[in-house]
Amino acid sequence: MGRLQNGEWQDVWYDTKSTGGKFERTTTKFRNWITPDGRPGPTGEGGFEAESGRYHLFVSYACPWAHRALIFRALKGLDAHIDVSIVHPEMLSDGWEFRTDFAGATGDRLFGLPFLRDIYTRADPKISGRVTVPVLWDKQRDTIVSNESAEIIRMLNGAFDEITGNRDDYWPEALRDGIEEVNERVYHTVNNGVYKAGFATSQEAYDEAVEDLFDSLDWLEARLSENRYLMGDRITEADWRLFTTLIRFDTVYHGHFKCNRAKLVEYPNLWGYTRELYQWPGVAPTVHFGHITHHYHYSHETINPHRIVPIGPDLDLMAPHGRDEIGARDAA
Known part of the structure; x- marks a missing residue:
């Protein structure tokens, strides 16, 4: 870069x-x-x-x-x-x-x-x-x-x-303050947090970044145990901003960026939520794991000097996500 x-x-x-x-x-x-x-x-x-x-x-x-x-x-x-x-x-x-x-x-x-x-x-x-x-x-x-x-x-x-003629609104006015609050934390500790951990060149910087990252993943897991989406029963831009990090987590951030306290698949709510968003109409074709895996492991010579591109993991993103139960429970 x-x-x-x-x-x-x-x-x-x-x-x-x-x-x-x-x-x-x-x-x-x-x-x-x-x-x-x-x-x-x-x-x-x-x-x-x-x-x-x-x-x-x-x-x-x-x-x-x-x-x-x-x-x-x-x-x-x-x-x-x-x-x-x-x-x-x-x-x-x-x-x-x-x-x-x-x-x-x-x-x-x-x-x-x-x-x-x-x-x-x-x-x-x-x-x-x-x-x-x-x-x-x-x-x-x-x-x-x-x-x-x-x-x-x-x-x-x-x-x-x-x-x-598509009036789907992922930035609804009534939820904007809450969306901004969630976006702020997710950006600094998750979206950018994985990079802060992966590109850190001191133990102190890495420790700080990875601690903040997993604190936020724990917070998100708890939030999604009670809400189908980050803002409740309505999907918003906050969900899509988080999704692009989650979909890359086990493939590249867990190993390549040393974010390895836990895998995403070990968080039941976050993993089901990620699968639901992946299965959303039109989204799966935007996800190209060949580009994702190759880019990170081949491009970052300081992290992976031999540029060996790993084979996995093998993720079943089309498995039933179970998030309908969250929505049904909340509606009841």
Whole structure:
């Protein structure tokens, strides 16, 4: 994972020496919003009106942040309205690449460029920062709308409703305060917590991260013993944000990132919940374990210097999830 400095590529890893061995994620650079009428969103500038065929997503099947965007594209019926390019799962000295020599990797379907960084410099030739996915691109204005996944999923949640007729709402106004509270803890201790553990370069940083992670997994297990979803009987963005970490947990985070106090399959409620979300219409096709397993184990040379990609685990994600009983019990 390199970075751009004034538009020039640098193959440099995150600096954990200056943070006492802690991994600190950098902030995103593009924060515009697609809105139904093109008015400005909460951040950035206006002029990004929701239109069919105008926007393009650059994503990785391996990345949990990009996976959020793919899920919302599927949930909201946007596959025919927003096309997509899938990067190669290997992220090496050139960062994310548009090679096609791996099943599911599409290349750059928009410009035919070799690297994701070329998309960034097309938008801003002098940009400085990390080159991350997802990237939401505006074909009409020839620029990046956003590379902040948390905001992209909210755009996809509501901006295109008049076009698709799909009014499923995963960010309901009445639940927003509660969703934000859950998102805050899940982001810092679970979504990013697995990375804090996996990329830690001191025992103290690892111990802190992994303790916070499993405290939160215990909290989530208890919460889901009483509620079908994180906010009760209604599925929301909080569930989908958590899901993209859970679906990767036993495959990569448990071993590769040393998050091995327990496996996800050992949490009855979390494991059933993960299976239910995986079985949700349109979601399973967004999950590509080949990309997930290969990316993490092949790309992180500091963690896995021989780049040996493991064979398992073998997870039965289509087994009955049993979550209907939670909903039925609560309704009674």
